[in-house]
Amino acid sequence: MAAGDTAMTPCRRALLYPVFLLAAVLLAAATGSAQPSPAPKGAPAAEPERLLQALEHAFASVADRVMPSVVNVSVKPRKTASSESGEGPDVEQRFKEFFGPEFFDRFFRRRGPRDEGRAAGSGVIVDRQGYILTNNHVVEHAAEIEVRLSDDRKFKATLVGRDPKSDLAVLKIEAPPASLPVAALGDSDTLRVGQWAIAIGNPFGLDRTVTVGIISATGRTRVGVATYEAFIQTDASINPGNSGGPLLNLQGRVIGINTAIVATGQGIGFSIPVNMARDIMAQLIARGRVVRGWLGIVIQDLTDDLAAGFGLSAAHGVLVSDVMAGSPAEAGGMRPGDIIVEFAGAPIKDITDLQKRVAAVAPGYPAALAVIRDRKPARLSVKIGEQPAEETQIAALQKEESLGLTVESLTPEAAERFSLSARAGVVVTAVAPGSSGAAAGIRPGDAILEVNRQAVADLGSFRRIMASVKPGEVMPVYVQRGGGGNEYVVLKAPEKP
Structure with a gap:
């Protein structure tokens, strides 16, 4: 999670907890129901101890190999006129509901005097050309993005693209390819519940912290974090600042991108499967957006x-x-x-x-x-x-507001209510006094059939057309009056949205 962006329940279990648990299981298996013969003096270490040493070596090897590719993502948010948390009310409420008001207040509102309005998260370098995978919620409000590597080099990062519906984003830094450590991507489709999972990130500003757990479940949906969800659930500790960091297997390959944790529980964290992240990253690099059916x-x-x-x-x-x-x-x-x-x-x-x-x-x-x-x-x-892009819909909504129009799809019920014969288009339900819409003579109950010589089939097509309208543009709008005939009016978009 981004430390300045989401607030989550800390997981206080130490790294040794799963190791002790494994030791207990191995020792129980080694002793069995029968009493073994006493080991002679100078005998080699017991098998459970050797297994634990091998596991310890595996954890340490993964950390040594992958930590250099894990980066700190520092974001300077865009200035807004919203609440002191720096988020819009809808985003604030979303994270309050999911992560709990106590931790939201702790990590959003109670900032120290040294706070400079920057949010921090994690990312992982996945390509020698400088591409970095992280979460959308880490960078979605960014005015500036800075990436710090494990060797303390700092780079200004470019946002290649982001996908709010999966909570993924791709950044790019310009650095000599040979100087960039790269994490290898694994195969999340082959994961099994019970496998070891290792998380690396920057929780609470503690650079490159390693935590260990297991894969608790795969294919988790209806978590409420993204539109398209098939999360890996893990009990490896994930905290504020971990967002965008990698979840790894014992081979040191990335199997997920850490995203969220349930505030009201312990050891319930979620990662985006790397196979999904790989496909979305390819689209963002190729075209800057994700195309979906x-x-x-x-x-x-x-x-x-x-x-x-x-x-x-x-x-x-x-x-x-x-x-x-x-x-x-x-x-x-x-x-x-x-x-x-x-x-x-x-x-x-x-x-x-x-x-x-x-x-x-x-x-x-x-x-x-x-x-x-x-x-x-x-x-x-x-x-x-x-599928219409979210950015297009947001831009269209802003245009509707600036024009002073509130519209909805022209359903048979709406057509009957406003005495309209049209069966395609949108119906105007409200017009703000003194707005561009009011100046054009558009009234509640009118059906908009055409904008700028482009047919309006439904609310989606209306918003796609409106998203392309430029400030100050003058456009003909074909309307059907409630209970009357069809006519053109001239609508001028405001100079400033």
């Missing part, structure tokens, strides 16, 4: 009660509660009330499973779906679209 549906879990109501014997699958107008799902014939039980030949267990599988399909490729519709099986083929 998209259906354009609103979904909910299929509970036992809902399954019974839809005539299913078991709650397997995902219920479609809405289909976005103009979306790939609508074009493929999907309807509200469909229950998706199979995607691309694989059975669907729940929402997380479907999201992961859809996101993995490249936009433009068709995908076969099996659904239950009106208690009967049906098969559909949907051409997968590209």
Whole structure:
């Protein structure tokens, strides 16, 4: 976790705890039920002791080999007019709920007089070209990023790209390739529960701290940290400042990127699997963003009660509660009330499973779906679209606010409520007095059908168009008046957003 960015419960167990536990198990196995003969004087050390020495050597070797590639990431946050914690209220509330108010206050609000408004986290060098893996939440509010290596060299880092939906980011420093120590990446798909796990990071500013535990679980979802989750759970101690540091196996290979810990528990930490991190890093380096497949549906879990109501014997699958107008799902014939039980030949267990599988399909490729519709099986083929980027949506929301418009999707219910004949577009629900929208003559109840000669199919397309509007740009907007006819109005974007 970033020390100036999240606050977590410290894990106070020492490194020796798992070693003593292993010693007890080995000694018990060595003694067994029968009493062994006394060892003669001068006999070699007992087998358990030799095993513990070998394990100690393995831990030390991993630390020696990998610690040079673990870096300290220091971030100077962008200045905002938000709370004294330096975060927006939504981010502050998110971390308060997950990590607990006590530790949030301790690490966000009670800063000493020497604090210079910098947040710290960890990262790991994974390529001799200077690429560094870390967490998105370590750098998402950064105005400046500085990376300090184990030999105390400092570099200004460039943000190559970040992916809020997986909480990953990639940085780059400019240094002679031969001078950079690089960590080797492992294979997180082969992990087994019970394997040793070693975490290295900079908790509480204590550089390159090593902690040890085991893999407690794999494929953890619904943790509430990211949109796409399949976390490795570990009891290796992870604390504020560890975020972005590596989780390693006994071979010294990176198996995860440390991300979060549950504040109300002990020894419950989470790491992003390195196979997921590797794929996302490749996309961020190649294009600066992550491209994911998209259906354009609103979904909910299929509970036992809902399954019974839809005539299913078991709650397997995902219920479609809405289909976005103009979306790939609508074009493929999907309807509200469909229950998706199979995607691309694989059975669907729940929402997380479907999201992961859809996101993995490249936009433009068709995908076969099996659904239950009106208690009967049906098969559909949907051409997968590209998921709108979060940054695009945020930019569009800011544009909507600056124009003084509040809009929502034009559903059949909204069309009936405002006496509109249009079946695609967005409906205006509020217009701020004195805003650009009000000056253009846009009124609540109007449907926006076209902006800047681009058709508006739904809320998603409206926001994609608005995100590209430049400050001061004048654009024609085609509207349908509630209960009246269609007409063009001229809307001018404010000079400053």
